[in-house]
Every structure is written in C-alpha cells, then in structure tokens.
Amino acid sequence: MGAAHGRRGMTTMLSHSDAEDLLYREAALLDEGAWDEWLSLYTEDALFWMPAWRDETTPTSDPQSELSLIYYEGRRGLEDRVFRVRSDQSVASRPRPRCLHCVSNVRLVESTDSSAEAASAFTVFLHDVRADRTHHFFGRYRHTLRHEEGMWRIARKHILLLNDTIPTVVDFYSI
Amino acid sequence: MTIDPAGLIDDRPEKGVFRVNRAIFREPGIFDLEMRHIFEGGWVFLGLASQAPAPHDFFTTYAGRVPILVTRDGDGELRAFVNSCPHKGAQVAQTRAGNARLHVCPYHSWTFDSAGKNRGLKWQRAGCYAEAFDESDHGLTPLPHFDEYRGFLFGSLVAGVPTLAGHLGGAARFLDFVLGQPDEGLELVPGAVNFTYDANWKLQLENCSDAYHFTSTHPSYIKIMERRQKGEGAAALRSIWEQAPSWREEAEGVQGGSYSFDHGHVLNWGRIASADTHPLHENEEAIAARHGEAGRDWIFNMRNLTIFPNLQIAENASSQLRVIQPLGVGRTLMRTWCIAPRGESVSARRQRIRQYEDFFNPSGMATPDDTVAYESCQRGHASRVDPWLQGYARGITASRKGGNILSEAIGAAPLRSVLADSQLCDETLYHNYYREWARRMAAAA
Numbered sequence: 001m002g003a004a005h006g007r008r009g010m011t012t013m014l015s016h017s018d019a020e021d022l023l024y025r026e027a028a029l030l031d032e033g034a035w036d037e038w039l040s041l042y043t044e045d046a047l048f049w050m051p052a053w054r055d056e057t058t059p060t061s062d063p064q065s066e067l068s069l070i071y072y073e074g075r076r077g078l079e080d081r082v083f084r085v086r087s088d089q090s091v092a093s094r095p096r097p098r099c100l101h102c103v104s105n106v107r108l109v110e111s112t113d114s115s116a117e118a119a120s121a122f123t124v125f126l127h128d129v130r131a132d133r134t135h136h137f138f139g140r141y142r143h144t145l146r147h148e149e150g151m152w153r154i155a156r157k158h159i160l161l162l163n164d165t166i167p168t169v170v171d172f173y174s175i
Numbered sequence: 176m177t178i179d180p181a182g183l184i185d186d187r188p189e190k191g192v193f194r195v196n197r198a199i200f201r202e203p204g205i206f207d208l209e210m211r212h213i214f215e216g217g218w219v220f221l222g223l224a225s226q227a228p229a230p231h232d233f234f235t236t237y238a239g240r241v242p243i244l245v246t247r248d249g250d251g252e253l254r255a256f257v258n259s260c261p262h263k264g265a266q267v268a269q270t271r272a273g274n275a276r277l278h279v280c281p282y283h284s285w286t287f288d289s290a291g292k293n294r295g296l297k298w299q300r301a302g303c304y305a306e307a308f309d310e311s312d313h314g315l316t317p318l319p320h321f322d323e324y325r326g327f328l329f330g331s332l333v334a335g336v337p338t339l340a341g342h343l344g345g346a347a348r349f350l351d352f353v354l355g356q357p358d359e360g361l362e363l364v365p366g367a368v369n370f371t372y373d374a375n376w377k378l379q380l381e382n383c384s385d386a387y388h389f390t391s392t393h394p395s396y397i398k399i400m401e402r403r404q405k406g407e408g409a410a411a412l413r414s415i416w417e418q419a420p421s422w423r424e425e426a427e428g429v430q431g432g433s434y435s436f437d438h439g440h441v442l443n444w445g446r447i448a449s450a451d452t453h454p455l456h457e458n459e460e461a462i463a464a465r466h467g468e469a470g471r472d473w474i475f476n477m478r479n480l481t482i483f484p485n486l487q488i489a490e491n492a493s494s495q496l497r498v499i500q501p502l503g504v505g506r507t508l509m510r511t512w513c514i515a516p517r518g519e520s521v522s523a524r525r526q527r528i529r530q531y532e533d534f535f536n537p538s539g540m541a542t543p544d545d546t547v548a549y550e551s552c553q554r555g556h557a558s559r560v561d562p563w564l565q566g567y568a569r570g571i572t573a574s575r576k577g578g579n580i581l582s583e584a585i586g587a588a589p590l591r592s593v594l595a596d597s598q599l600c601d602e603t604l605y606h607n608y609y610r611e612w613a614r615r616m617a618a619a620a
Contacts, residue, residue, distance in 0.1 A: 050538065052366030055271055060366040064525045067366030067513050069538040071529070077409040080399045084540050090395040091551075092543035131373065131550060165508075166370035168550065169543040 012147045014116040016108045022152055023120055023143065027101035030173045035082040039075060043146055043153045048072045050159040050175060059160055069161065070172065081172045092169050098127040099174050103141070116145045116152070122159075126174050135167050137175050178204055180616035184609045185563060191571050193606050194563040197556040200375040205616075206504035213484050213615050214239030218320070218342045220486035220498060221245055221328045224253060225362045225517070226272060231289045234272040237500055238332050244268045244315070245328060248290035249276070253323065255330045256291045256315035267315065271367075278315075291315035325350050326361055327486075337438075346440035346482060348587040353488055355455055355462040355474050359517035363496065364528060368511045370537035372546040374553035376484075376501035379509065380608060382545050383479045383487045383497070384443045386431065387569065387600035392548055396534070396541045430597040431477070433570075433604040434582060434589035439483030439611025441604040442589075444476045447491070454493070454527040457520055469584035483611055488514065493531035505553055511535065567609075570601035 022041070029038040042048075050069040051059040060066035072078060085093045105121040123138045144156035159175050178198060183205075185194040199205055219238045222245055226234045233246035235258055244258035244267065258266050265282040268275070277294060278287045286295035293313035296302075320331035322339035324347055329339055336342065343350070354361055372379075382388065390397065402408040431445035447453070453475060455462065463471040477491040487497040496514040501507050513531045515524060534541045570593050579592045593601040 052368050054365045064521065064528070065364075067364050067368065067528055068532055069368065069536055071532055072409060074409060076407075080402065080408040081540070083402065083408070084395040084399060087395040087398060089398065090540075090544050091392065092547040093395070130547075133373070164369070166368075166537040168370065168372045168537065168546045170538045171543070175538075 012152075013113055014108070014111050014145060014147075014152055016106070018152065019108050019116060019118040019143075019145070020103075020106045022145065022154075023103045023106060023118060023141070026154070027103050027122075031099050031101055033085075033096065033173070035085065039078060039082060041154050042075045042078060042157075043148055043155045044075055045073075046075045046078070046154055047156040048078055048172075049157070050161055053164055069164070069170070070159075078172065085171070085173070093171070095129050097129065097169075097174065100125045114147045115155070118143045118145065122175075124174050128168075131168075133167070136163075137170060138162055139175070178202055180205060180208060181613060184613045186606070186610065186613070193567045193571070193603070193609075194565070195567055195605075195609060196562045197558060197564060198562065199612075200377060200553060200556040201504065203504045206375075206501070208616055209612075210239045210501070212618050213612070214501065215241060215332045216618070217333065217336050217615065218329045218331045218339065219484065220482060221255060221321075221330050223361060223363060223496075223514075224323055224326045224328055225360055227253065229274065231276050232272070232274050233268055233278075233289065235266075235268050235270070236498075238318070238330055239501075241332060242266055243318070243330065244278070245330075246275075246278075246289045246291070248288070250290075252290075253321075253328065254289075254291055255318040255321040255328070257318070257332075259316070260285055261313055261316065285313070287315050291317060325353075325356060327482075342438055343440070343482065344437040345434075345588045345590075346436040346438075346442070346480070348585060349434075349442050349478065349480050350482075352466070352470065352474050352478070352585075353480075354490065354494055354514065354516045355458060355466065357458070357461075357465075357516045357518065361514055362517045364513035364515050364524075364531075366513070368536055369508060370511070370542075370546070371502070371506060371508050372549050373506055374546075374549035375504060375556075376499050376507045377608070378549035378552055379487075379497075379499050379507060380481065380484070381566075381605055382549065383481055383489060384433070384441055384604050384608075385600075385602075386443060386445070386595070387602065388545075388548070392544045393541050395544070399540060428596065429594050432579075432581075432592065432594040433601045434578070434587065435591040435604055435607035436589050439608050440481060441483075441607050442478060442480050443601070443604055444473075444478045445491075447475055447477050450475075452526070452530075454519065454523040454530075455516070457523050458516070467585075469581075473581075473585055481608075483608065489535070492534045493527050495531065495535045567602050567605050570595070570599055570603040573599060573601065574603040 049071050052067045052069050053059050063071045084090050102123045103120050107119045109119050110117040120141045122141055125136045127134045139162040140160045142158040145152050146155040183196040183199050221236050227247045230249050236243050242258040244256045247253050258268050260267050260280040262285050267278040267280045284297045288294050291314050318330040319334040433443040435441050462474055480488045485499045489495045494514050496512045498510040533539050573593050574591050578589050595601055
C-alpha cells in the first residue's frame with residue numbers, strides 16, 4: 001500500500017503521494033483561478049456532487065430524489081460554472097473572493113491499476129473583498145480517480161460541506 | 176432615537192406618488208418594532224402539515240425570534256407551542272424534526288406529551304410547592320392561534336387577529352394552485368438549504384416580486400441556458416426558461432402581471448404555458464380535470480406568491496418554498512426547500528431537483544447574484560442624503576382596482592391588479608407590502 005507501490009514496473013498504480021499531489025494541484029488551480037487547467041483534471045463524464053443535509057446528522061444520499069447543493073453528471077456542468085465566472089455578467093462572481101484551500105488528512109482508501117479513491121479533509125478560507133468579510137467552509141472530500149489518456153484524472157468528486165448555512169454565496173471555487 | 180414608522184412610507188395615490196424611505200431597511204428601532212408587531216404580532220407561516228405526517232411526529236421552527244414546536248398528538252391533531260419549557264425556558268425539542276410521544280426538557284426533566292400536556296414534574300411532591308403552584312398549568316404554552324390551509328400551517332403569537340381564512344383572503348386562491356395541489360398533497364424534498372445574507376429581510380420580500388431585475392441580475396444564467404440549448408453546456412439540464420417567453424424583451428402582448436391582496440400578500444406571474452420541460456407536464460390532464468382549463472393555465476404559469484410577511488413560493492424553473500427569518504436589521508436567514516407534489520414520477524422529480532439546484536441554491540447560478548445585490552443595497556441604504564427610493568413607481572398608471580379577466584376566470588378577487596407586457600415590470604405590488612407594513616406598524620406608534 002502507499003508510495004512504495006507507485007509506478008512500479010509497467011503499472012500506473014497511484015501512490016499516496018501521487019494522490020496528495022493531485023489534490024494539492026486541484027486546490028492550487030482553484031485558488032489561482034486557473035479554470036482551464038482545473039477543468040482538464042476532470043474526466044469528460046466526471047460526477048461533481050455536493051449533497052445537502054437531510055437533517056442535523058445525515059447528508060442527502062440519492063441525488064435523483066433528494067436535493068444537493070451542487071450536482072453535475074459530466075464535466076460540461078463544470079464548464080457552465082466556469083463560463084459564468086468568466087462572463088463578467090454575474091455580480092456575485094466579480095470581484096472573486098480570495099480563497100485558500102487547505103487539503104489535509106489524505107488517505108488512499110483504494111488503489112488499482114486504473115482507478116483509486118482518496119479521502120481527505122478540506123478547509124477553504126475565504127475573504128469577500130467587497131463586503132470586507134472573512135469566513136471559512138470546511139468538510140470532507142472523496143475523490144475517485146481514474147487513469148485516462150496518460151494521466152490520473154478526477155472521475156468523481158464528492159464534497160461533504162459540514163458548515164452548510166451558507167453566508168450569501170458558495171461556488172465551485174470556494175469548496 | 177425613536178422613529179415614527181408612519182413617516183417612512185410616502186403614499187399619495189392621488190398624486191401618483193409612492194416612495195419608501197431607506198430608513199426602514201437600516202434602523203434597529205424599526206426592526207424591533209417589526210419583530211413585535213409583524214413577525215411576533217400576527218399570522219406567520221410555520222411549515223407544512225406533511226412535515227409531521229404521523230402521530231407524535233414533530234418539527235421545530237421560529238415565529239419571529241420565538242422558537243416553536245409543531246407536533247401531531249396521539250389523536251392525529253396538529254398543535255403548535257412555544258418551544259420553551261415553562262420551568263426555566265430551555266427548548267424541550269432539540270431537533271429540527273422527529274417523532275416523540277414525550278418531550279423531556281434536557282435541563283430539569285420536566286416532561287410533556289405530544290399534546291403539550293405536562294406528564295411529569297421531577298420530584299414534585301418533595302418540592303414544597305405552594306398550593307398556587309400546584310393549581311396552575313405546567314404544560315407547554317400553545318400559540319394563541321394556529322390553523323391550516325391546504326397543508327400550509329400558520330400561527331400567531333398574539334390573540335385578537337383575524338381568522339386564518341380572513342388573513343389569507345383572496346390570496347388563498349393561489350395557495351390552491353401550488354403545484355396543482357394533488358390529492359396526495361405536497362411535500363418538501365429531503366435536503367433543506369439554509370443561507371444568510373447581510374441585508375434587511377425586506378430586500379428578499381421585494382426581490383421575489385421583482386420582474387424588473389431578471390435580465391439585469393441574471394444575464395449569466397440566461398446565457399448558460401442559451402448555451403445548453405445549443406448543446407454546449409450540461410445537455411441533460413434542459414430548462415423551463417428556454418420555453419418561457421415572459422422575460423424576453425421581444426415578447427409581445429400580455430406576458431404577466433401582478434395581483435395585490437388584503438394583508439400584504441402579493442402574486443406576480445409570467446406566461447410559461449405547459450412546456451415539456453415543466454415537471455408537472457406529465458399531470459397536465461389530471462390538473463385540468465381538477466382545476467378546469469383556466470386553473471390549469473394558471474398552474475403552468477410562472478408564479479411568485481408572497482404570503483406576508485415570511486412565506487414565499489416560487490414556481491418557475493422548479494418550485495421553491497422559502498421562509499424569511501430576520502436575524503437583525505441587516506442580517507437575514509433564508510430557509511429554503513424544493514417543494515413538490517407527492518407521488519410525482521421519478522423523472523419529473525429528477526427534473527424538478529436539477530432545475531432547482533442551478534437556479535435557487537446559494538450554490539447555484541442565480542440566487543447568489545440576488546443576495547449579493549441585496550447586500551449592495553443595504554450598504555447604499557446608509558445614505559440619508561437622498562432618503563427616498565425611486566423603486567416603487569413602475570406600473571402606477573397600469574394598476575387597476577380589483578381583478579381582471581384572468582383572475583375572474585378562477586374566481587380570485589384581488590384588491591388591485593396589473594397586466595403587463597414583458598417590459599412593464601410592475602413595482603406597484605410592493606405598495607401592498609408597505610401599506611400592510613404601515614398598518615401593522617401604526618399599532619406600534
């Protein structure tokens with residue numbers, strides 16, 4: 001398990017540190033607003049899912065019959081979000097708040113030749129420049145990674161937002 | 176400093192003048208009066224009967240700043256109480272919802288049944304209570320008024336208010352149309368979404384009724400819908416907006432309008448007609464059989480209904496139930512749900528949910544542009560240089576006393592009505608909010 005088994009021989013097996021690298025790279029691209037590079041981390045059919053909460057202790061688990069905060073089947077949903085941020089036609093998106101993603105507690109919970117699953121914790125510190133207001137979002141990520149076209153990409157990202165009373169806005173770049 | 180609320184609404188219909196003073200959004204003294212005389216001084220929406228469907232089911236909410244427990248007793252009757260132990264004040268129900276035959280106060284174990292009756296007072300005999308104490312009631316305090324209209328539950332923290340039917344008046348006709356009100360009833364889709372914004376509650380009150388902002392505030396959303404139509408965006412997410420002419424500036428003829436009802440309730444609407452992207456499309460025939468042709472047409476129109484002061488139901492791309500909960504003069508909590516007809520098909524429910532998330536969520540692509548605008552207005556309302564806002568003047572010469580042919584077709588009897596083309600964007604419906612506001616606040620003076 002872990003780093004010792006990474007890229008041994010002909011396999012492409014993802015190591016723990018490879019998983020960390022990918023998660024940190026995603027965090028940095030979101031913080032920098034490098035949207036095209038960020039999108040290229042995702043597979044065409046990627047699932048991007050941030051559930052809502054059923055009650056105090058249980059997140060929603062069936063996006064077809066329960067509400068999610070964000071749910072897209074396919075990268076094109078994310079492309080729409082990037083389009084909006086770039087459109088200069090969304091008052092909520094400009095000026096973009098300054099964000100810092102901190103990803104930690106990374107665990108490689110599954111790893112095969114072509115797929116892997118990483119669990120991690122996140123904190124996003126956010127400074128809304130317009131309102132001069134700072135807050136943070138925190139929760140847990142589950143990334144399903146797939147080796148495709150010569151690189152590891154995100155095939156599924158599940159974002160469990162623990163502090164879900166949203167101060168005005170939450171967007172794909174602040175979670 | 177005390178501010179007389181009466182001087183903050185400049186209402187002179189004979190001169191064609193209606194202005195609102197920015198102070199109503201800004202002054203803490205006004206906010207305190209609003210809490211006492213509006214939110215804690217009359218009917219407010221509490222929840223849906225379907226939130227507590229079985230005996231002993233309960234849910235908790237607020238009326239103004241006061242915590243409320245709504246519980247179905249063992250006989251199946253819904254009851255509403257102040258969720259506060261008569262002993263020391265702690266909340267007897269701790270969770271948003273649940274099922275409990277008994278509610279045990281976590282502080283000193285006073286115990287209440289699901290009908291609010293005191294079932295246990297710890298060590299009562301040993302307590303050396305005076306006779307006067309033993310003779311008094313130790314149950315939960317019921318709300319002075321609590322009633323239901325078609326599954327919508329309302330309560331009042333004060334006595335001496337009109338009946339619920341009297342309070343809803345003509346606006347009740349539009350509660351009849353919410354999602355077609357099927358026999359199976361209405362339900363909240365699991366997954367409540369709460370968000371706050373740093374601005375006054377009346378910004379949200381107004382925005383729900385604001386046809387003028389849509390193309391200005393939401394161009395990015397409109398562009399994304401156009402992208403999706405061209406197959407460039409998320410293809411699976413076709414939207415009702417593609418098929419709705421009412422917001423397009425090139426649309427001709429009557430595209431919508433507004434109705435004002437007694438006690439501050441308003442409806443604004445736009446033409447959509449039955450579109451195959453509408454989640455109710457599959458039930459069109461049943462809806463027509465139940466509500467008639469005219470009723471069916473109304474049900475498929477875009478409708479934003481406000482039951483003053485805290486309930487808003489928006490039916491357009493999807494269907495949202497919002498509860499406005501003011502936290503302070505410049506801070507508001509919005510509690511929002513996707514409201515849906517029980518028993519709809521899996522595919523219709525899915526379409527309803529997907530359209531909801533993109534449009535209504537604070538994590539979506541429309542609502543954040545509204546709430547950020549509210550905060551911008553709130554900062555602007557610091558100004559005393561130009562205290563009178565000019566946002567209440569569109570439609571003054573189009574506003575008519577009584578209803579029109581479209582309301583008569585369904586037997587609705589509004590106080591005033593406006594028929595609008597796509598660019599009129601009536602602002603006189605806000606007058607109705609502020610006339611009720613002034614009437615209620617006058618009691619404070």
